[in-house]
Amino acid sequence: MSSRRVFVRAGVRAAMLLAGARTVRAQGPSASASRALPDSSAPSHLDTTNLFVMDQGAAIPLHLPPKRGARPVVTAEQRDALERRFRCPCGCTHDIYTCRRTDLDCAVAPQLHADIMALVNGGHDEDEIEGALLSAYGEGLRMVPRAEGFDLLGWVAPVAAIVISLALSLRVLLRARRPGADA
């Protein structure tokens, strides 16, 4: 019994020492260095959110001059569908259309929408707008993997999973069937 007490006392003492040392470490150097800069482990007052921080400067200007005597050839529905095919580069994982219409404080999606509107009003068709977006932001802007190369695996693997799971379960059931069992 006494050894347990000794152990507990030693443990508490060690915990207090560790806690104390940590407090001193957190207050000491930062306090002496500058009042304006908190230590790196603490949230600075520059924080403006306690959620995911969006990259509000992610928009890249799209350089595609308007066509001569331009008239829009893309309808509003086609434009919205196009915006749904590309993600917002702020990092939110939504497509441009959803991000700009959601209460997420994103400044990037409205900027992209304005750029796309400018291209639509400049007389560019869907393929040209898609090309302009991909050349500015890269292939990573697509919301779905392409059906070629390694990206094809993105589509094939789930189908394979369904087929394999059904085949395996069928095999298990057929092997487990008693001789003379009903179909």
Next chain:
Amino acid sequence: VILLGELSLWVALLTSAWAAIVLPAGAATGREDLRASGLRALVASFAMLLLANAGLITALVRREFAVAYVAAQSARTLPDPYAVAALWSGQSGSLLLWAAMIAGCAAIAARHRCAGDTGETVASTVLAAICLLLVAALCLSMNPFGRLAFVVPEGLGLNPQLRHPAMLLHPPIILFGYAATTMPFALALGALGALNAPAHTASTLRRWTLIAWIALGAGLLLGMWWAYDELGWGGVWAWDPVQNAALVPWLAATASLHQLRLQERRGRFSRVNLVVAALPFVLVTLGAFIDRGAVLPSIHAFARPAEPVWFGVLLGSTILALAGFTIAGARRVTRARTEQTWLDALASTESGLVIGGALLLATAFAVLWGTLFPLLSSWVHGTSVSVGAAYFVQVTSPLLLLLAAAIACVPLLGWRATSRATLRKAFAAAAAAIVVIVTMVATRTRDLFTLIVTVVCVSGGVAILLELWNVWRKRKHAASKLRTIGGLLAHGGVLLICVAFVGARFRSEFDAVLQPGQVLELSDPLGGHWRFVSQGASIFSRASHHVTAVSLDVERNGKPLGLLTSEKRQYLDVFGEAIFLPSTEVDSRTTLRTDVQLVLVNLEGETATVRVLFHPFLIWLWIGGAFVLIGGALTLRARTHAS
């Protein structure tokens, strides 16, 4: 209070380390006193972590801004319930709560230990090791009691999107669900490692899996309501990595429930079932690695990611432990297996459980694959391919259809063999299907997916209702009756959720600019006629924010539905300075056919730009979700009743 909380955390580190060391040592040396000491240490860890949580909550409510976590998450203008909720709004606070919940599970396991066989020791050691790792991460890397170099006069508080009633419930319920998955994991490893796993293992595993499944399901449903009610984007699910990280373990737990039911009923003790039972926690650790370590971007991620190494170690150890125990246990289980053939008929509940479990695992894999694919593609060819909602909808729609079809067959199947009595149900279901097809063809529904899902859901629903009526009248044994009704309700609930998913395909939205008194007339996708009359704008202040609002008087087919009011809010700090960007509060009305949502986009003078969204059959998502949870709860109740 802060010192007490921090001390408790460090003591919890010592006690969980003690438990993790002496439990296996006791088993190896055969010293029962060491094992007993280890189990007591687990209970002590739980008590200490509870104290640490209490300490942090007190600091948050008292706005002790000397603590960095409190300064980042709480504020003087934050209402007290949200100050408490700030415990789980940040990285370290939520980890502290999660650790306490896991320690709670470990304490329950320690208190309810059975004879003291090897399986129990393995399970307790696994739980102690998980506790130790999380508490070590808290103490050494993410201490929620870390102090600021100076005391700030005001904290940041919660983002406007987090100031929602769901914030009080959704995160702790999800965290509890995650914590509860540790029990099946630990028990499954224990059973894999045991020479002779106790007969009640399947039953205990299923009870804990059911608890985790209910909690995760409730958390997911609350999260969907939150997303729908707060963001005004017209959806409930964004296929975000953090959302998927909660969905995948839930799907795996659902598969495990099916497999374990088969094991429980037919007495088959398969190591595959044990591996599937352990899977939800492995997937939870994978989710923690992705989300907490900010390995993948997510709108739900914390502003400050944790060191991924801690969660990498947790993930690596769980995978290694599962692989190790599976390989080690393989020979024993194979030797113990006596009966190779156990299936009396292919058309039986047993087959349904095997196929249902396999389909659920395939669905879990598909969602996980899509979630991880950006990471895989960036490793393989350097470009991170985005995988968004469009991909998940395409991939999961056929799986959903297959699952709905499987569910529709549930009431038609019987244990061991399907009797002729089920033919009546089959005929009724087929008749319902024909009626639906004729109606939909008559109303010119051209969407094939909608047609098929509706037929499956209606015919399945009819069969389930008939079976419910049957069970209610004929079954005498209370526990069996409760369990069957629970299962049928849960399956019926999923069919109702499928109806809501079909409705989402017909969602529509309209933007309009309205002056006070101006009338807006719209038709919803189901042909309902809506009339909105602008009541003008209002500007006023509440305790913590300025409000700009617009109200619309709503009628549907001439029937008044009251006022819809949408607000723009600008939150203020204690000095009256604006904090965060303005946020939007949406308003909605729910009917059995369609939900309508009003979003204030912009207000200039008296001119309001508003967005009106129609969601056909959305209410069936909440009703179906409630059925699923009630079904799960009844099944759990039946198990308690039976035991």
